[in-house]
Amino acid sequence: MATARELRELSIEDLKRRAEETRATLFQDRMKMRTGTLDNPHERTAHKRELARILGVLTEKERAARAAR
Numbered sequence: 912m913a914t915a916r917e918l919r920e921l922s923i924e925d926l927k928r929r930a931e932e933t934r935a936t937l938f939q940d941r942m943k944m945r946t947g948t949l950d951n952p953h954e955r956t957a958h959k960r961e962l963a964r965i966l967g968v969l970t971e972k973e974r975a976a977r978a979a980r
Contacts, residue, residue, distance in 0.1 A: 913965075923972050930969065
């Protein structure tokens, strides 16, 4: 789990890649939940929060890039 401060140090491309990885992890969590093999439901919640954090920082950086033009 990365904090927002750590995420702000990453580039836009890195954030997009990380968002896709987190989405894939959430998909796997959803499948595990359906089949009953999800060990810790808290992990799913943590992944959802991490995705929200990543998307928030990504939006922040994209807006700053647009404003700089």
